[in-house]
Amino acid sequence: xxxxxxxxxxxxxxxxxxxxxxxxxxxxxxxxxxxxxxxxxxxxxxxxxxxxxxxxxxxxxxxxxxxxxxxxxxxxxxxxxxxxxxxxxxxxxxxxxxxxxxxxxxxxxxxxxxxxxxxxxxxxx
Amino acid sequence: xxxxxxxxxxxxxxxxxxxxxxxxxxxxxxxxxxxxxxxxxxxxxxxxxxxxxxxxxxxxxxxxxxxxxxxxxxxxxxxxxxxxxxxxxxxxxxxxxxxxxxxxxxxxxxxxxxxxxxxxxxxxxxxxxxxxxxxxxxxxxxxxxxxxxxxxxxxxxxxxxxxxxxxxxxxxxxxxxxxxxxxxxxxxxxxxxxxxxxxxxxxxxxxxxxxxxxxxxxxxxxxxxxxxxxxxxxxxxxxxxxxxxxxxxxxxxxxxxxxxxxxxxxxxxxxxxxxxxxxxxxxxxxxxxxxxx
Ligand SMILES: C[S@@+](CC[C@H](N)C(=O)[O-])C[C@H]1O[C@@H](n2cnc3c(N)ncnc32)[C@H](O)[C@@H]1O
Numbered sequence: 001x002x003x004x005x006x007x008x009x010x011x012x013x014x015x016x017x018x019x020x021x022x023x024x025x026x027x028x029x030x031x032x033x034x035x036x037x038x039x040x041x042x043x044x045x046x047x048x049x050x051x052x053x054x055x056x057x058x059x060x061x062x063x064x065x066x067x068x069x070x071x072x073x074x075x076x077x078x079x080x081x082x083x084x085x086x087x088x089x090x091x092x093x094x095x096x097x098x099x100x101x102x103x104x105x106x107x108x109x110x111x112x113x114x115x116x117x118x119x120x121x122x123x124x125x
Numbered sequence: 126x127x128x129x130x131x132x133x134x135x136x137x138x139x140x141x142x143x144x145x146x147x148x149x150x151x152x153x154x155x156x157x158x159x160x161x162x163x164x165x166x167x168x169x170x171x172x173x174x175x176x177x178x179x180x181x182x183x184x185x186x187x188x189x190x191x192x193x194x195x196x197x198x199x200x201x202x203x204x205x206x207x208x209x210x211x212x213x214x215x216x217x218x219x220x221x222x223x224x225x226x227x228x229x230x231x232x233x234x235x236x237x238x239x240x241x242x243x244x245x246x247x248x249x250x251x252x253x254x255x256x257x258x259x260x261x262x263x264x265x266x267x268x269x270x271x272x273x274x275x276x277x278x279x280x281x282x283x284x285x286x287x288x289x290x291x292x293x294x295x296x297x298x299x300x301x302x303x304x305x306x307x308x309x310x311x312x313x314x315x316x317x318x319x320x321x322x323x324x325x326x327x328x329x330x331x332x333x334x335x336x337x338x339x340x341x342x343x344x345x346x347x348x349x350x351x352x353x354x355x356x357x358x359x360x361x362x363x364x365x366x367x368x369x370x371x372x373x374x375x376x377x378x379x380x381x382x383x384x385x386x387x388x389x390x391x392x393x394x395x396x397x398x399x400x401x402x403x404x405x406x407x408x409x410x411x412x413x414x415x416x417x418x
Contacts, residue, residue: 089293094306105302107293114297121301 006030006124009050011041011067012085013059017108021054021085024112028125038062042070050080052124054115055102057086057093065096072101081122085110126151130174134200136185137177141193142201142278143334143355143363157203165196173200190334202279206354209247210298212254213349217378220401221345222258225376229344230269232374238270242343244333244367245351246275249286249326250295253318255347256325257304274340276331286328289318334359337366346371349400350380357388364389368404377402 008030010021015036022032033050035041039062041053053071057064068082081103086093089107097105103122106114119125134154138144146153154170167173180194193201212218229239243252252275259271277283296305296316309316331340333351346367352360367377368391377392379385379400385392392402 089311091306091311094302098303098306105305107297110297114294117298121299 005051007033007050008052008054009033009035009041009044010054011035011038011059011064012054012056013037014056017056017085021115024115025054028116028119038064038067038070041067042074045071045075049075052080052119052122053082054085054106055082057084057088065100068097068100068102077101078103081124083118083122085115126154126170127174130171133174133178133185134170137197138201138204139356139359140185140187141190141197141334142205142332143359144201144204145354145356145359146204153204158200161196161199161203164199190332198280202281205279205282207247207279207282209250209350210295211250211300211304213251213299214381214400215299217347217349217400218254218258220378220398221255221376222262225345226258226262227265229374230265233344235267235269238272239345240341240343241271241273241345242340242347242370243273243275244346244348246277246286246328247279247282248291248295249275249283249289249328250291250299251275251347251349252286252326252328253289253322254299255345256322257308259325260308260322271325273326274343275326275328276333276340277328278330278332280330283328283330289323291316291318333363337370340370342370342372342375344372344375346375346377349378350383352383353380361389365391368392371404373404373406375404377404 006029008025010018010032012018012021013036018034022034025032033044035044037059042062044050055064055067064084064086071082078101082101083104083106084097084102085106085108087108094105104118106118116125131148131151135146138146158170158173162168162173167176177197181189233239241255243255246252252273256273259266275286290312292315296309305316308319308322310319348367352363355363364385371377376395379402381400385394385402390405393405395401395403
């Protein structure tokens with residue numbers, strides 16, 4: 001059963017990654033929405049704001065950091081919490097993520113423990 | 126494996142490191158000792174037990190604790206469980222930051238050094254987490270001097286701790302991204318703790334079952350996720366010895382599955398806090414407090 005405050009929008013252009021994240025999150029009471037790029041994700045947020053966003057960096061059409069900037073610009077600085085989940089792992093990317101209002105940063109490859117641990121760190125679990 | 130061989134190795138582990146293994150852990154012996162047997166060209170666990178036995182005509186007695194042979198050391202180290210991660214369980218670290226540090230800073234004379242001990246430091250995450258907490262509080266600490274000591278019985282883990290080099294997986298367990306950015310540098314595909322944090326921590330090979338007095342006094346002791354491997358008498362002995370290395374207002378942190386309850390009177394659980402223990406006042410101290418009232 002989904003608990004209140006537990007919807008997550010998973011934004012990734014890889015269907016496999018979305019599926020893995022969905023399986024883990026649904027196993028912990030989250031209702032999961034999916035989007036394959038930033039633009040689709042933004043439209044989803046406008047329709048119904050999720051309680052959290054798991055966000056890839058490199059995607060066609062609109063990438064993760066552009067999405068984050070647009071989201072924060074349109075809806076304010078810190079809600080919902082956004083966690084990057086990307087193969088980018090240079091400090092400069094993490095710094096940019098922090099600068100633009102991301103709450104956490106997961107470096108792929110990730111597993112269930114890392115994903116849930118990061119959700120716990122930002123107070124979502 | 127012959128029962129006598131199992132008993133010998135179990136006695137060795139228990140005598141030197143405190144580790145208790147039951148016969149149900151035979152598979153652990155097999156998997157963890159295989160590399161050592163290969164390196165020493167020993168064909169089986171029975172042959173390993175025979176080799177150890179032959180070198181100890183006096184048997185496995187407490188006296189061997191002070192001078193284990195290289196083969197014995199290798200066996201002991203291979204049987205340790207070294208899992209650790211940054212800010213493990215979070216709460217104890219938050220408790221240090223919000224409760225214990227402010228209290229110690231206000232009650233101790235400005236010149237007094239505060240000493241922190243990570244008593245089963247393994248690969249160093251616990252000690253470095255404590256160092257990061259101190260680094261974050263720098264402004265309120267002023268010129269106060271600190272010492273963080275990490276000790277462990279396992280050399281290989283300690284040398285990793287000293288290197289301060291962690292895999293991408295390890296830095297994603299428990300470590301907030303702000304701390305990763307602030308206190309680590311990328312080194313190839315790994316992450317290295319920066320010199321500031323590194324220099325705040327010392328690591329030292331040390332057996333918890335040995336005489337703790339040489340280590341001196343500690344205001345804060347993290348002894349987490351190691352007592353679980355010991356039997357009751359060993360836990361009681363170690364806890365009593367740790368109490369002696371702490372001032373009356375020192376604080377002890379144990380792991381989530383560990384307690385002092387029913388094991389020792391030396392510590393009392395801090396009211397409302399899981400895993401946090403204070404020294405039980407001695408009869409003399411209680412009397413003193415009663416007089417003062
Ligand atoms: C599971 S780790 C705990 C690491 C850390 N304290 C934590 O909670 O994340 C247990 C450590 O205890 C160490 N250990 C076991 N017996 C010991 C002994 N007799 N003296 C010192 N260290 C010991 C092991 O080598 C291992 O690194």
